[in-house]
Structures are given as structure tokens and as C-alpha cells.
Amino acid sequence: MRIGLLTEGGYPYATGEARLWCDRLVRGLPQHEFELxxxxxxxxxxxxxxxxxxxxxxxxxxxxxxxxxxxxTYSRRERRRFADAFRELVRGICAGxxxxxxxxxxxxxxxxxxxxxxxxxxxxxxxxxxxxxxxxAPGAGRTVQTAQVPDLLEFVDELERMLRPLSLDWYxxxxxxxxxGAVDVCHAAAGGVAALPGLLAKRFFGVPLLVxxxxxxxxxxxxxxxxxxxxxxxxxxxxxxxxxxxxxxxxADLLTPGNAHARRWQERCGAARxxxxxxxxxxxxxxxxTVGESADRGDPDTLVWVGRIEPAKDLIALLHAFAEVRxxxxxxxxxxxxxxxxxxxxxxxxxxxAQLFPDEAADAVTVGxxxxxxxxxxxxxxxxPAEAYxxxxxxxxxSVIEGFPVxxxxxxxxxxxxxxxxVGAVCxxxxxxxxxxxxxxxxxxxxxxxxxLGDPERAHxxxxxxxxxxxxxxxxxxxxxxxxxxxxxLLATGAARPDAEVxxxxxxxxxxxxxxxxxxxxxxxPEATV
Numbered sequence: 001m002r003i004g005l006l007t008e009g010g011y012p013y014a015t016g017e018a019r020l021w022c023d024r025l026v027r028g029l030p031q032h033e034f035e036l037x038x039x040x041x042x043x044x045x046x047x048x049x050x051x052x053x054x055x056x057x058x059x060x061x062x063x064x065x066x067x068x069x070x071x072x073t074y075s076r077r078e079r080r081r082f083a084d085a086f087r088e089l090v091r092g093i094c095a096g097x098x099x100x101x102x103x104x105x106x107x108x109x110x111x112x113x114x115x116x117x118x119x120x121x122x123x124x125x126x127x128x129x130x131x132x133x134x135x136x137a138p139g140a141g142r143t144v145q146t147a148q149v150p151d152l153l154e155f156v157d158e159l160e161r162m163l164r165p166l167s168l169d170w171y172x173x174x175x176x177x178x179x180x181g182a183v184d185v186c187h188a189a190a191g192g193v194a195a196l197p198g199l200l201a202k203r204f205f206g207v208p209l210l211v212x213x214x215x216x217x218x219x220x221x222x223x224x225x226x227x228x229x230x231x232x233x234x235x236x237x238x239x240x241x242x243x244x245x246x247x248x249x250x251x252a253d254l255l256t257p258g259n260a261h262a263r264r265w266q267e268r269c270g271a272a273r274x275x276x277x278x279x280x281x282x283x284x285x286x287x288x289x290t291v292g293e294s295a296d297r298g299d300p301d302t303l304v305w306v307g308r309i310e311p312a313k314d315l316i317a318l319l320h321a322f323a324e325v326r327x328x329x330x331x332x333x334x335x336x337x338x339x340x341x342x343x344x345x346x347x348x349x350x351x352x353x354a355q356l357f358p359d360e361a362a363d364a365v366t367v368g369x370x371x372x373x374x375x376x377x378x379x380x381x382x383x384x385p386a387e388a389y390x391x392x393x394x395x396x397x398x399s400v401i402e403g404f405p406v407x408x409x410x411x412x413x414x415x416x417x418x419x420x421x422x423v424g425a426v427c428x429x430x431x432x433x434x435x436x437x438x439x440x441x442x443x444x445x446x447x448x449x450x451x452x453l454g455d456p457e458r459a460h461x462x463x464x465x466x467x468x469x470x471x472x473x474x475x476x477x478x479x480x481x482x483x484x485x486x487x488x489x490l491l492a493t494g495a496a497r498p499d500a501e502v503x504x505x506x507x508x509x510x511x512x513x514x515x516x517x518x519x520x521x522x523x524x525x526p527e528a529t530v
Contacts, residue, residue, distance in 0.1 A: 001487055002033045002057075004183035004201070008194035009041040012050045012059065021214070021281050021479070022189050023050060028282075028480030032487070033057050035183060037170060037197055039064050060178050062168050064161060064193070074121060081111055082121045083130065090134040093239045094144050098250075101243040109166045109200050117167040122160040128152050131159075135236075144239065147232035155236045162240070165196040171204050181205035185490050187483075188248075192217030192241065195248045202251060208490040211248060214258035214281050215403040216265040218245045223312075223401065245269045253490055256482075259404050259425035277486070281404060282479025285471055288413035291390035292467050298416070300456055302333045302392030303449055306377070306385065307407045309341035314421075315349045317442045318398040319372065323356050324446035326371065329453055334372045337388040350374060389414040393459055394452045399423050400439045408434075409474045412466035417459035419448040429474075433466035 005011070011022035026034050035058040040046050042065050052059070074082060085107030092101025112118050121127065134140060135147045147155070172179045180186060180201035187210045188195035194217075201207040221241045225234055249255060249271035256279040257263040263276055285292075298304075303322070307313055315336070322334045338346070353372040375382060382388040389395055395411035395418045402424030409429055411418050418434035420426045427436055435452065437444035452459040472478075 001185070001491060002035065002183045003029075003487065004035050004037055004180050004186045004198075004207070006037050006039075006186060006188040006194050006198050008039040008064070008190055008192070009045070010189060010194075011038070012036060012052055012056075013038065013040055013045045013048060019050065024282055024284070024476045025480060025483060026056060027053055028476060029484060029487075030055050035178065036060070037180065038062070039165065039194060041065055058178050060170065062165065062170075064164055074115060078111065078115055079121070079126075082108070082118070083126060085111060086121075086127060087130050087134070090131050091137070092243055093236065094131075094134040094137065094141065095139040096141070096239065096243070097139075098243060098246055102247050105166075105199075105247065106203055108163065109203070112167040113171050113200075113204070118163065119160065119167065122163060123156065128156050131156060131236075135232075141235060141239065143231050143235040147236065148230075151230055151232040151236065154233055158237060159240065162193050163196075165193060166200070168197065170197055171200055180207060183207060185210060185487055187487075188212065190215075190217055191245060191248055192221075193244075195252075196244075199248060199251055202253075208253045209251065210254050210256065210486060210490060211252045212256045212258070212279070213262050213266070216245075216257075216262050218242065218269065219265055219403075242269070254486060256486065260428050261403065261425040277482075279479060279482045279486075280473050281406070282476035283406070283409060283413065283470075283474050285413055285475045287384070288386045288389070288410060291386045292413055292415040294390070294415075296390070297456070297460055297463070298390050298393045299333070300393045301329070301331050301453070302335055302394075303453075304335050304337065304389060304392035304395045304411075304416075305398070306337045306388050306395070306411070307339060307397075309336070309338045309346045309349060309374075311342070311345055312399055312401040314398045314400045314440065315345075316352060317400075317440055317445065318396060319349065319352050319356055321398070321442035321445035321449065322372065324443060325449050325453070326357070328446075328450055332371070332453060333392075335388075335391055336372065336374050337382055337385075337391075338374065338376050339385075346374070385410060386414055389416055393417065393456065394419060394449060396445070396449065397421060397426070398439075398445060402426060405429055409470055412470035413474070415463040415467040417452050417462040418466065419445065419452065421445070430466075431469055433462055433469050435462075 005022065007022065011019045034056045036056060038061045040061055040063050046061060085104050088100045088107060089104025091097060092104055108118060131152050135144050170180050180197060181204065186198035186201050186207050188198045189212055191211055191213045195211050198209040202209045218241050246269050249266055249269055255266055255271055255276050257266055257276065258281050260278065263278055266276065305318060309315060325332050353370065357371050359370050377385055377388055382391065389411050395416045397405060397408050397420040399421055400423060404425050408418060408420060408426065418430065420430060420434060420436050421439040422436045423439050430436060435448040437448050
């Protein structure tokens with residue numbers, strides 16, 4: 001089977017969990033061919049490519065960071081066609097009309113496929129005037145109606161960037177050039193812009209579309225909005241992302257959210273329940289086996305926190321909670337292991353820790369130590385994440401915003417009891433194997449930590465149950481097996497292609513390189529002469 005894997009700012013370039021799960025999926029299915037269609041976000045990103053296995057037969061990259069101007073100038077007839085489609089698109093955005101948005105989107109895609117790049121047309125004065133008319137038209141949102149010229153110009157600029165996938169040459173008829181029409185299944189590794197090429201492949205060629213979202217792109221857009229952005233601009237961008245998400249969810253053959261939290265977002269945007277299937281992300285359990293299966297339960301007086309130090313993780317609340325813990329258990333330590341950090345927020349956390357916990361010394365000649373330490377994964381005391389989790393008996397998560405809590409699942413694989421805030425998919429991941437408290441409540445967080453620190457046997461039982469749950473639900477093996485079954489299902493029952501090709505009609509050896517794959521291999525042999 002040939003799988004077209006669609007990514008944006010991820011595999012095979014970016015680092016982090018977004019790249020890792022794609023790499024694990026591809027390497028876990030060597031019996032299939034993979035073609036990668038990647039939308040990159042920067043020139044620097046493209047210089048760092050992950051090594052690819054042999055069954056990745058093609059990699060095509062389109063830069064979202066670079067203008068896609070091919071110098072094409074439309075004729076009068078083409079300009080009229082563009083204007084009609086673009087008016088429908090922006091009417092759907094401003095008035096919240098899904099049919100108009102879809103008609104405009106596919107109209108622009110058809111024009112780009114036939115006539116070339118939309119770059120100049122999308123940045124023209126007529127495009128700005130069309131957006132202005134849509135904002136002033138009856139039915140437009142109240143905030144959208146207040147858009148001024150700077151809002152219109154910036155929105156058109158952002159819209160052109162987000163619609164660049166429409167102008168790509170990935171939809172050619174010639175499959176040898178690397179067309180999405182030649183794959184058996186399109187698998188978008190995220191929603192939003194990453195799924196746009198899959199929408200067009202389904203539209204033009206009838207290729208089944210699978211969309212996986214471990215972090216819902218619409219939710220990510222809301223979280224990433226700049227506070228200083230003008231209200232009208234924010235409303236226009238949000239309206240575009242809402243309409244795009246709705247179209248993706250309506251057209252995809254199957255949606256695989258990574259947890260129930262993401263699933264609820266998709267359902268609220270119109271996804272049908274019969275086309276939703278939760279597939280948890282897969283993690284390499286072997287990396288944590290040594291710690292998870294060890295009889296060493298870690299330092300019984302140490303709390304551990306692991307993750308990226310940023311405001312969403314609310315380390316400020318954790319430090320205040322730890323101040324309460326120290327009042328009841330003065331020998332307790334807190335070790336904070338950073339995988340990355342926002343420099344300003346890290347400085348704030350260090351300053352608060354120094355204020356709350358002055359360095360302690362046993363006597364007048366001993367150097368004082370702070371009970372809170374800030375360390376990095378890869379340092380001398382914690383060269384691997386597993387050793388960081390294993391440093392203490394209890395792992396804490398204090399976030400106010402989470403999607404799928406990867407660090408929590410890793411702590412479970414290490415057999416550690418956990419105390420977490422009730423955000424995102426935390427309760428779904430924990431499943432009763434840890435303690436959960438409300439976010440932004442240092443007192444509750446402290447009480448839960450003290451409950452486990454004061455009862456080591458209970459902490460051990462919860463840790464063992466957590467590891468068993470993680471091994472059942474969050475391993476690479478279960479993730480790969482789920483997508484293998486999904487690929488076969490989509491190929492067997494997916495939408496019929498325009499050429500009416502029947503699945504499995506061609507023999508498997510037709511895809512194997514060699515002289516027998518030429519058109520003459522099936523011709524009858526000449527009769528032997530005597």
C-alpha cells in the first residue's frame with residue numbers, strides 16, 4: 001500500500017513529539033510505501049532532516065515561509081473566475097456559511113491547478129476590497145464589521161500564506177512526478193493547513209483522507225493568538241480556522257483524535273461520531289523499562305517535575321504548593337527537570353524559589369543548599385528522561401493548559417505515582433492510577449503530594465497500576481497496529497476513485513521494481529518452435 005503522509009512543520013524536519021510519533025509510525029510499518037508531503041515553516045528547519053527508512057520512497061517539501069509567486073498573470077476571464085471564488089470564500093468566513101466557504105475554497109483550488117499560482121491574485125487590491133465588502137455585508141459578525149484597513153491588509157497577507165497549499169504541483173495527473181493522486185491513502189498528521197492537500201486529493205482523485213490530531217489545530221490557534229492583535233483581525237483569523245476545521249471534519253473519511261479531549265473539540269466543530277476513532281499516541285516503552293521494572297522506588301522525600309518551563313505549566317503554583325509541603329515535611333525536595341524553557345519565565349521561577357526557600361545550611365561552616373533545584377535533561381544527574389522520573393517517588397504535573405500530557409504517560413511507564421491538575425486529557429490518561437486536583441489551587445496540590453509522601457505503600461501501588469495502564473494503552477505497538485488496521489479499512493471501503501479502480505485489482509508484484517513490472521510482462525509467450 002502507498003501512504004501519502006502530510007505534515008506541517010513536523011516530520012521529517014522538526015524535533016519534538018510531533019516528529020517522533022510520525023517516525024515511529026513509518027518505521028513500524030515497513031510493509032508499506034510512504035511518500036512524505038511536508039509543509040515547512042522555515043529555511044533553517046529544512047536543513048535538519050531526520051534519517052528516513054528505505055520504504056520512504058519520496059519526500060516533497062513546500063515552504064510556507066517563502067512566497068509562492070510563479071510570475072503568473074491571469075487573463076480577464078481568469079481574474080473574473082478568481083473574483084467569484086474568492087468572494088464565496090470570504091463570505092463563508094465573515095458570515096459563517098460553510099457551503100460558501102467550501103465552494104470558494106475548491107473554486108480557488110481548481111483555478112490554481114489549471115492556471116498556476118494564486119500568489120499575485122490573493123495579494124491584489126481586488127482581494128482586499130472583496131474582504132472589505134464581506135466584512136460590511138449583512139450577516140457578517142459584529143467584530144468582523146469593525147475591521148479597518150490595517151486589519152484587512154494583514155488578514156489578506158495571512159490568508160495568502162495559509163492558502164499556499166492550493167497552488168502546489170502535488171495534484172498533477174502524472175503520478176511519476178509525485179502526485180497525491182497516486183497514493184492509496186492520504187494521512188494528515190495534523191488538522192488545519194496540513195490537511196489541505198489531503199482535501200484536494202480527495203476532491204480531485206477520490207483518495208481516502210485520514211486526519212490525526214493529537215493537538216487540535218483550532219484549539220492551538222486560539223492559544224497562540226497574540227494578546228496585542230486587534231479584535232477584528234483576531235475574529236477574521238479565528239473564523240477562517242473554524243470554517244477550515246469544519247470542512248476537514250466533514251470531508252475526512254476517518255478522524256483519529258489522540259484523546260477524548262481532542263475528540264470533544266472535533267465533535268463540537270461538526271465531526272460525525274461514526275467517523276471518529278480515538279488512537280492514543282505511541283511511546284517507546286523500552287526507554288523506561290529499566291526504571292519502571294526496578295525495585296528502586298526513588299528517593300521517598302523527593303518530588304519530580306519534568307517538562308518545558310513555560311507559563312502554561314504554572315510552575316509558580318507548584319512552588320507555592322511546595323512551600324506548603326515543606327511546612328509539613330521539612331526534608332522534602334523538589335527537582336525540576338527542564339526539556340526546554342522560556343527564558344523570561346525560567347528567571348521568574350528561579351527568583352520565586354530563591355525568595356520562598358532561602359539556602360539552608362546544617363551549620364555555620366557548611367555551604368547552604370536550596371530544596372528546589374532546576375536541572376536539564378541530559379545533565380550529569382539525569383542523562384535520560386527515565387532517570388529524571390526515577391529520581392523521586394512522586395511525579396507532579398501542575399499545568400493550567402494541556403492537550404495529551406506526554407510527560408505524565410512517561411512517568412506512568414516509569415512506574416511512578418503522579419499528582420496532576422485536572423486539565424486537558426489528564427483524567428483520561430491517569431484513569432484512576434494517580435491523584436488529580438483542580439488547576440491553580442496550590443493548597444490542593446500540596447495536600448495531594450503530602451498524601452502520597454506520607455504513604456509510600458500507596459504510592460507504590462499507584463505507580464504499579466499506572467505502569468500497567470500505560471503499557472496497555474500508550475505504546476508504539478498499539479499505535480502502529482491501530483493505523484495498520486485503519487489503512488486497510490480505508491483502502492477496502494474508501495471512496496471510489498474517478499477511474500473506478502478496484503482495490504487490490506493489480507497484483508502485489510506490480511509494485512515491485514524489476515523487469516516483470518514492465519507492460520510486456522503479462523503478454524503471452526510466443527509458441528515454441530520445433
